[in-house]
Structure formats: C-alpha cells, structure tokens
Amino acid sequence: MRVICTRCGKEREGMEVTCNRCGGPFKLDIDLPFSKEIRLNFPYIKDWVSLGEWNSPMIKGDLFYKLDFMNPTGSYKDRGSTTMISYLKQSGIKEIAEDSSGNAGASVAAYGAAAGMKVSIFVPSTARGNKVRQIQAYGASIVKVEGNRDDVSRAARESGLYHASHILQPHFRDGIRSLAYEIVRDLGWRKPEEVYVPVSAGTLLLGMYEGFRHMANEGVIKEIPKIVAVQTEQVSPLCAKINHVNYNPPEKLTSIADALVSTNPTLLPEMLNAIKDGECVTVSDQEILEAWKILARKGLLVEYSSATTLAGHMKNKGSNNAVLVLTGSGLKTLS
Template sequence: MTLPANYRCPRCGARSSVSALTWCCPGCQGPWDLDFRAAPVPLAALPGRTGSLWRYEEALPLADPGCSLGEGRTPLVRLTDTVSAKLDFLMPTLSFKDRGAVMLAELARRLGPRRVIADSSGNAGTAMAAYCARAGLHCTVYVPEGTSAKKLEQIRAHGARLTVVPGDREAAARAAREAAGEPGTFYASHVHNPFFLHGTKTYVYELWEDLGGRLPDTLVLPVGNGTLLLGAALATAELHAHGLIPSRPALIAVQAEAVAPLAEAFRAGAGELIAPAQARPTLAEGIAIPNPPRARQILRAVRESGGTFLTVTEDRIRAAQLDLAARGLFVESTGVACWAAVRARPQAGSTVVPLCGAGAKTGLAPA
C-alpha cells in the first residue's frame, strides 16, 4: 500500500501518519492538510486516458482506484455569451460530492477500518454510502432531521446505516465526531480530511482540459464548508506553479443571505469568522453552515485570488432554479446558488458556475 506520508495541521504544524485513523489535529482539533506535491499533468497525454477524474493521476495523492464509479468528466455548457455551467449533477450519485467521496472511500479501502462513518446534510452522505458500497465497507451516515426524504432513501438504498440526529447540521456533525473516537473507525469527514479536497480539485483540472489548457477569468463557487472552493484553490495553485496557466482566476464565493458567516467576515476584513452564524432556514441547505472549520483557509483563498463574496436571497434562489429548468437543467436549490448570484451581478470576462446537485434529489423550491 502506497500512501502519502503525513497529514499536517495548517494551524499548529502538528503531523500524523495517513495510515493512522486520526481525523483531526490532536492539539487544536482543526482539520488536516496533506503533505503532497502534485506533479504537472501533461495536457497532450490526456485524450488516451481513462474517462474519469483519475485521468489526472499526476495531481492525485492516490492512484489505481478500486472503487471508482466513473465519476468526473462532466459536461460544460454555455448559458450566456460569457457564462458557462459545469454539470456536476451528472455524477453517479447526482452531485459533485462524488469527486471527494471516491477519494475518501479509496483511502478507507486501503486502510481497512472496521467501519466508516460520515456526516452530511444529504449529498456527501449519499456519495459516501455509494462509494463505501462499491468498496465493500460498512458505512454509517449521520444526517440532521429535515434532510430530504429522497436523499435518505438513496443512502438506505446503498446499504448504509442511517442515523437521523435531532437538530441542525452541526448536531449531526457533533454526533459523528463523538462516534469517530471508537476503535477501528474511519471518519470520512469531507470537511476535515484533505483527501476530499484533492478530489474536488479535479473540477478545475477538467475545465483546464476542456478549455484547451486555459481557465476562465472567474470561477463562481458555492461555499458552506468550502470543499469545492478549496479544491479549486488547490488546482489553480498547482496549475500556475507548474506554468500550465499564466495567471489564476478570481474565486467568487457564494453564500445564502440567510446563513452567510464567511461573507460577513470577508466584508469586515477579518481573517476568520467574527462569530458563528445563526442557523436559519434556507433553500440552500447544503451551504447553510454556521461555523465552517476551514473558515480561515476559505477567506485567505478568496482574497489571494482577487475574488470576493456574494450572497443570494431566497427569492433569487427560487427564480434561478426555475430559470435553469426553463433552459432544460433541473438542479436542486442549493446547486443553483451560483447562477442566482451571477444573474444578479454579472462578472467581467469569462465565467464558469457549477450546477452541483440534481433537482430530482429535492424537487422544486416551494414558493
């Protein structure tokens, strides 16, 4: 078994072997980063490779997967003269979370834990349930009450044990963290484990390939826990460091106006959260995270890219979902947040937005 050597804490510098089942820094309880240096991906060699995200093997900390479902390589379609959408809802479990979930499941498959646990508001849980089933791993998923019934059905269908936790998204996370300390448990945290980010970064590698070795001027990305945005920041940094792009695109982070602690901190010029947000109902439930553990990293990544934060109202989310449906794209309400933001505030130059989850998972947003 070949694995990268260490997890590294970006706050205090502590380290842990990847082979250990440590899900966070034991000193400060913060999320891990990974000691991994990506090699340049040869653009000219890509056409003959596998048609999944594993085609970017030089950039990935794991190779030769045993639990792939063919994830990745989602279409890029034009919405306007300057805005294109990447259809990441066309994944095996119908959301972009497959990009990171396959990395966590592959890591768990190689480590051989007694069980895998995950927590989620829905999409990450369905993805982990599917990939653990593919890998032959026992999986338990903790979700908050109020999670979409269709997502619960999907988790159960994959054979995972489902634990519905009274309360909000943070209550589900607390329950999972408590269970993570049991011997032989691999906590497949899409927030704390950096392998997930090295999966989501393939979103940008695909754009780079499909656009002939370049990237758009602006990447607009939804932010709750920030896993897609931080993956995008990893990829743009790697491509720029290897001389494969001349400059890095601006990262525009989108939050629901109802739960926007990162947008508030950014506008105040803070390097971390001013205070956790109040948990309020929002149609963009997948990004309604009051206290994201990687807040410092998210704020720094947006600032370093020259980007900013945008927020969207519930009315704009509803309107964006209907607008996309009228264009032939049925996307869940969280997944339309970036299009809602761009419709309200168009960006200069070429722009790409992700459509992150299928509308079949939740239905139309109520009026």
C-alpha cells in the same frame, strides 16, 4: 505527498482525523509535477473505487456551465468520495461513520457500498426527503441524532467507527482538485476569468482552489482565476468576513437553498485564505428562484443551492468568460 495541518504545519502521524497538536484540519501538500492525465495527480491512490465519476460535461451558452450534478450520485461530492473511500480502503478501514443528511451522505454511502464497507450515516432527527432515501438505498444505516449540526457531528465522531468526515478528511477535499483541472482542460488549457461556486462547509471552494494553485505553480496557467463564492443571505459567514459586515444566523434556517447550511463552518480560516483574491456575494431566495427558473428553461435542472451560482453572477454583473459550477441535481428535490 505529505499530509500536514493547515494551522500549525504538523505532519499527520497516522489516520487521525484532526491535528493532535492544535486540533486543526489536515490538507495534502501538493508538491508533484502536473499531469494532464488527471488521475496521475493523485499518486497516493493505488486502486480507485470508482463509479464512473469526474469528466462531467461543460457546456457553452451565454456562460460556461460545468455540469457537476451529472456525477454518479447526482453531486460534485463524488469527486471527494471516490478519493477518500479509495484511500481508506487501501488503508484497511472497513467500517465508517459520516455525518450528513444531504449530498455528502448519499455520496459516501454509495462509494462505501462499492468498496464493501459498512457505512453509518448520522443525520439530524428531523432529516427527511429524497436524499435520506437515497442514502438508505445504498444500504447505509441511518442514525438519527437529536440536536443541532454540531451534535450530529459529535455523535459520528464518538460512535467508535472511523469518522470519514467529508469536511475534515483531507483526501475528500483533495479529490475536488480534479474539478479545477477539468475546467482548465475543457477551456483548452486556459483559465477562465471567473469561477462561481456555492459555498457552505467549504470543501468545494478549498479543493478547487488547490487545483488551480497547483496548475499556476506548475505553469499550466499564469495565475489562479478569480473565484467568486456565493452564499445565501441566511448562511453567509464567509461573505460577512470578506465584506466586513455583521452576521447573525437565524435560529432556524428556512432558505430554499437547503444544501447550504454551515452557519459556523470549521474550515472558515482556510476559506478566508483561499478567497483572499476573489469575492463573496450573497443572494436572496427570490434571486435564487429566478436563477433556478432560468437554468431550468435552458434544460438544466439543478438544486436551488446550485442555482446560487447564476444568481450570484447576475447580481455581480459578472464576466462573460465565467464558469458556473452546478453542483447538485434538481431531481433530488422533486417530490
């Protein structure tokens, strides 16, 4: 399996994080037969660093709910972390830097610890709360950086440590293919009509899209299901492009969906390509809160950012044959 630049097609030469020619992100070129033994679809991993991730439950109620918040660290990010950390370990990487004060930082810290790596997580100087404490619990060093999200990313990139970015590392995004495989498997190897996902930096959308595309190319499903991306009114750069509206992000984000913060995502061109046959819907804080309460009354305690999928489905008057991906545990946000 080749690793190629998504923008100019240049093949990755070694362990560089972005393309040396154009600066674009890399992705894996999925050109292998599909296997119903899901881990066999990742043949480049020889020895998994695993905490028991994947195979999250999918339950049927009024809709299908994929409970990805039940991964080991409480979020879907574990799908990417197990794959990226396994690949980095077998490549000889022992010290890594990641920039995230949220679920990605916690996940990379956990899997890095399991791999015996020294992990430094770069976070904004204002970062607080349960997710930061979760990162510290795994033994990772917290490095606080003054400035905005770009400043934090730059500090990690220039730290001298290998930049294990959950946004830029292709093997992180590639691990999320597993989610698409499980959704189709859980439906008896049939595709759903719609899949609703919260979208911020784009790793979930892009990884899941590649999984569906792989199965469609291999004849497992006839076509890629309709993917509905859900964003907040405050953070909606993808929806703005898809729906041809102006977008001016606020100077300070105050949305309750505090895991959805990428106002200028690096992977926006790739997201636009993935969602071209789908939809993008924006939801308000009030709509998110209403959806969160409905999910909680069903026994599903999720982050507000995860509840955006139900909010989007209700606003969109979506199909009954829809899968809602619930991405992060509500236990992380309770004080």
